[in-house]
Amino acid sequence: MKSTLAQLTVQFDQALVAAFGPELAGTDPMLVPTTNPKFGDYQANLAMSLAKPLKQKPRDIATQIIENLDVSDLCEPPEVAGPGFINLRLKTQYLEDQLRAMQADPRLGVAPAEQPQKVIVDFSSPNIAKEMHVGHLRSTIIGDSIARVQEFMGHDVLRINHVGDWGTQFGMLITHLKEVCPKALEVGSSVDIGDLVTFYKQAKKRFDEDDAFKTRSREAVVDLQSGEDTATKAWKALCEQSRKAFQTLYDRLDIDIQERGESFYNPLLANVVKDLEAQGLLVEDQGAKVVFVEGFTNKDGDPQPLIIQKTDGGYNYATTDLAAIRYRIQQDGADRVLYVVDAGQSNHFTQVFQVAAKASWIPSGIELTHVPFGVVQGEDGKKFKTRAGDTVRLKDLLDEAVSRARADLENRIQAEERQETEAFIQNAAEVVGIGAVKYADLSHNRTSNYIFSFDKMLALQGNTAPYMLYAYVRVQGISRKGDIDFDHLPAEARIHLEDETEFALARHLLQLGQLVEEVARDLYPNYLCQYLFELSQKFNQFYDRCSVLQAAEPQRTSRLLLCDLTAKTIKLGLSLLGIRVLERM
Numbered sequence: 001m002k003s004t005l006a007q008l009t010v011q012f013d014q015a016l017v018a019a020f021g022p023e024l025a026g027t028d029p030m031l032v033p034t035t036n037p038k039f040g041d042y043q044a045n046l047a048m049s050l051a052k053p054l055k056q057k058p059r060d061i062a063t064q065i066i067e068n069l070d071v072s073d074l075c076e077p078p079e080v081a082g083p084g085f086i087n088l089r090l091k092t093q094y095l096e097d098q099l100r101a102m103q104a105d106p107r108l109g110v111a112p113a114e115q116p117q118k119v120i121v122d123f124s125s126p127n128i129a130k131e132m133h134v135g136h137l138r139s140t141i142i143g144d145s146i147a148r149v150q151e152f153m154g155h156d157v158l159r160i161n162h163v164g165d166w167g168t169q170f171g172m173l174i175t176h177l178k179e180v181c182p183k184a185l186e187v188g189s190s191v192d193i194g195d196l197v198t199f200y201k202q203a204k205k206r207f208d209e210d211d212a213f214k215t216r217s218r219e220a221v222v223d224l225q226s227g228e229d230t231a232t233k234a235w236k237a238l239c240e241q242s243r244k245a246f247q248t249l250y251d252r253l254d255i256d257i258q259e260r261g262e263s264f265y266n267p268l269l270a271n272v273v274k275d276l277e278a279q280g281l282l283v284e285d286q287g288a289k290v291v292f293v294e295g296f297t298n299k300d301g302d303p304q305p306l307i308i309q310k311t312d313g314g315y316n317y318a319t320t321d322l323a324a325i326r327y328r329i330q331q332d333g334a335d336r337v338l339y340v341v342d343a344g345q346s347n348h349f350t351q352v353f354q355v356a357a358k359a360s361w362i363p364s365g366i367e368l369t370h371v372p373f374g375v376v377q378g379e380d381g382k383k384f385k386t387r388a389g390d391t392v393r394l395k396d397l398l399d400e401a402v403s404r405a406r407a408d409l410e411n412r413i414q415a416e417e418r419q420e421t422e423a424f425i426q427n428a429a430e431v432v433g434i435g436a437v438k439y440a441d442l443s444h445n446r447t448s449n450y451i452f453s454f455d456k457m458l459a460l461q462g463n464t465a466p467y468m469l470y471a472y473v474r475v476q477g478i479s480r481k482g483d484i485d486f487d488h489l490p491a492e493a494r495i496h497l498e499d500e501t502e503f504a505l506a507r508h509l510l511q512l513g514q515l516v517e518e519v520a521r522d523l524y525p526n527y528l529c530q531y532l533f534e535l536s537q538k539f540n541q542f543y544d545r546c547s548v549l550q551a552a553e554p555q556r557t558s559r560l561l562l563c564d565l566t567a568k569t570i571k572l573g574l575s576l577l578g579i580r581v582l583e584r585m
């Protein structure tokens, strides 16, 4: 199904060429949906910007475009308004045909990408022996949604968990555990992740205070890097333990991701250095090997290089990311690599991408993009913490969302004097609670910081998961009440638009294809949330005003079809956000 915008764009192109000659082929018609239905559905703003190059008045240009514009299949006769806007109103027949095509299409009119790509989404990526924090939760939720959208567009997606499972911290952790809890190094399952985090803190403290400990820790790192048995075994046990804790969370959040941590690239790091050296890009700077990158200076205004190999010969986070870039392009055949990582790491990615580009490791046409996001704040606007000032454990956070969702649900059940099973309540609470956490994160523009509020995310009104779920449930309620099987409405039944609210709902439904394409391109899941929010609002306006089950045929069936299409759209939209729906709530 070709989007309306795409069809109109083709027609404008032809009209421009016919009116002003082939030089104008490919000019952006600047078509946008109108903000006020009074002016129709779309508005083309190109006449204003053509005034200068064509040395004519915008209104005259607009008139000449219209004279050559063949959109009679789609629109009522176009009109010129104001200084030279071209207003287009879609024909009812056209809207109804489009709705029919959308209904018949399991993809609801979202065309798959014309050129499927290999897309790597690097997301979540917590650090071993440390607790996952809310920053990782954001990356997990946003990254998963981005991956889902790419998959839906037909791309071949590799979801990569670039866990921090390598580096000096393991030296100190292993050294500390050898003394205080040797069993942890034998059998991973003998300590839980909470203990590990405590051990990690103790080890760090000793490392900073005790020189002998520091030396032993450094030796342990060397052991580990050279593949020595005990150290390797200990390291594996630690990774295994963290992995289990992470997996519990991924299962609960319905996240599919493949682990390929920093350690994976360890054997490739020496070559990164060698190849940069061979290209003359590496410079000795106070004993370290560095690459100077443009645009970075230190406090004194001197150029700030990116360190590739430290004075002690060790490699770092940047070296690993360079090796990962090469691997992803050469071995995985990636066309697009998306790094869903907090905005605090912007400099890191700019520098690493710049070095990779200098070294000609990024063939043309291959895109590496940092997809940054802001920090999660508490309701006081400060960094998100527990009352006691500790970092919030993700499990506790999800548990609280679910238990609050459960309390709301139980109140409603009681007020409505319903009888529900424990299984129903538990499932509904989980779907609403987890959905609310995800939706709250996704509905904010990812680049801004966002304030975490259980009350806001669980509210039944507003741009929240419960509001969206409720609109979906409302439609399922209609089907139950009227004993209607949406999948078996008469095959010849069609949607006929009459009421103004039906038109508004239909127009919005038909923008889905365009919208999902935009999200896939620009990587802003909040566009999709906004779309779903407006959809639910428009549906509620329609449903408050138009009777459905009580309407007379053929209006009744037409409206049932409209309800069903709305529900399917909400379900698809939420699935792209990683949120499940409920049939009742």
Ligand code: ARG
Binding pocket: 122, 124, 125, 126, 127, 162, 163, 164, 321, 324, 339, 341
């Ligand atoms: N483990 C890192 C952190 O917690 C995030 C890794 C992101 N991915 C990457 N390729 N650098 O900050």
